[in-house]
Amino acid sequence: MKLGTIELDSRTAGLAPMAGVADRAFRELCCEFGATYVVSEMVSSKGLTMHDRKSRELLVLSEKERPAAAQIFGSDPAVMAACARETMAFAPDVIDINMGCPAPKIAGNGGGSALLKDLPLAEAIIRAVVQAVDVPVTVKMRLGWDEDTPVAVELARRAEDAGAAAVTVHGRTRRQMYAPPVDTGAIAEVKRSVSIPVIANGDVTDGPSAAKMLEETGCDYLLVGRGALGRPWVFSQIESYLKYERVLPEPPLSEQMRVMLRHIRRICAYKGERVGMREARKHAAWYIREIRGAAAYRQRVGALSTLEELEALAFEIVSNGCVD
Numbered sequence: 001m002k003l004g005t006i007e008l009d010s011r012t013a014g015l016a017p018m019a020g021v022a023d024r025a026f027r028e029l030c031c032e033f034g035a036t037y038v039v040s041e042m043v044s045s046k047g048l049t050m051h052d053r054k055s056r057e058l059l060v061l062s063e064k065e066r067p068a069a070a071q072i073f074g075s076d077p078a079v080m081a082a083c084a085r086e087t088m089a090f091a092p093d094v095i096d097i098n099m100g101c102p103a104p105k106i107a108g109n110g111g112g113s114a115l116l117k118d119l120p121l122a123e124a125i126i127r128a129v130v131q132a133v134d135v136p137v138t139v140k141m142r143l144g145w146d147e148d149t150p151v152a153v154e155l156a157r158r159a160e161d162a163g164a165a166a167v168t169v170h171g172r173t174r175r176q177m178y179a180p181p182v183d184t185g186a187i188a189e190v191k192r193s194v195s196i197p198v199i200a201n202g203d204v205t206d207g208p209s210a211a212k213m214l215e216e217t218g219c220d221y222l223l224v225g226r227g228a229l230g231r232p233w234v235f236s237q238i239e240s241y242l243k244y245e246r247v248l249p250e251p252p253l254s255e256q257m258r259v260m261l262r263h264i265r266r267i268c269a270y271k272g273e274r275v276g277m278r279e280a281r282k283h284a285a286w287y288i289r290e291i292r293g294a295a296a297y298r299q300r301v302g303a304l305s306t307l308e309e310l311e312a313l314a315f316e317i318v319s320n321g322c323v324d
């Protein structure tokens with residue numbers, strides 16, 4: 001699949017944007033396990049154009065995570081265009097526009113999924129961003145605000161008209177949040193309606209579900225979000241299945257714990273141990289959720305405050321060999 005001049009192998013997958021989770025440490029780790037594309041956490045166009053330090057930090061993209069998109073959100077075409085121009089200082093390969101976030105803090109201010117209710121404004125934003133930058137611009141959307149107002153086909157057509165290089169479709173409406181299974185038929189309809197590449201998203205967690213998603217939607221590429229939490233190796237499982245129909249098992253427990261430590265040491269290296277360990281707790285809980293006795297370990301994970309404590313816990317888990 002082509003995003004401008006960027007070539008993405010359709011038999012591999014990329015990492016979906018996840019605020020508060022898919023930071024630089026996690027994105028780099030996913031690339032090491034075979035993710036061929038990553039998207040940053042969403043960044044507020046208002047925040048960035050008002051020189052907010054946190055927004056700038058979210059945009060740091062390293063050379064170990066390429067190609068990488070910077071994702072921006074907002075509801076004002078001029079501010080979004082200014083934001084896209086400022087974002088270029090961080091050398092993203094792609095700019096992605098968030099038109100799917102259901103969070104009241106975002107949608108309540110007219111951004112994210114609220115744009116699914118105002119397609120002319122959505123189109124104006126895409127057009128303004130496309131004109132502002134030289135890199136490919138993509139749009140990530142849900143199917144509509146609710147089941148009575150499906151708009152993904154029309155929004156994808158408008159995105160194509162406005163110069164977008166591709167669209168990503170999460171196969172649920174805003175109202176559905178994360179509840180029912182993704183509607184692959186609705187994603188397929190978008191794919192049939194435009195000639196730019198369409199990226200499918202939602203509920204892909206392993207090789208077979210990746211193959212099923214590609215088959216049912218006819219899409220060009222996949223983004224994986226929650227399926228990578230505590231399991232960054234999912235990208236090598238997907239590649240192995242899509243290329244060779246080989247099902248790779250989950251790594252042994254000792255390897256899983258090694259990956260967890262590599263991940264969390266890197267968070268601490270980038271953010272400092274105090275902030276890093278606070279953020280690391282949720283990741284540690286995801287890494288241990290499938291092991292026997294996870295409930296007891298989860299409590300201890302919630303209280304972790306140093307890397308040394310985490311290393312001791314990982315050692316204990318491996319020594320107890322508590323895998324199902």
Ligand SMILES: Cc1cc2nc3c(=O)[nH]c(=O)nc-3n(C[C@H](O)[C@H](O)[C@H](O)COP(=O)(O)O)c2cc1C
Nearest residue numbers: 016017018019041042098170202203204224225226
């Ligand atoms: C914790 C979390 C944070 C998310 N943050 C973003 C975001 O910043 N931008 C965005 O477009 N989607 C965001 N999403 C949605 C995901 O990118 C993805 O569309 C959704 O989780 C469905 O895919 P999945 O089933 O592979 O997780 C987030 C999802 C989760 C679970």
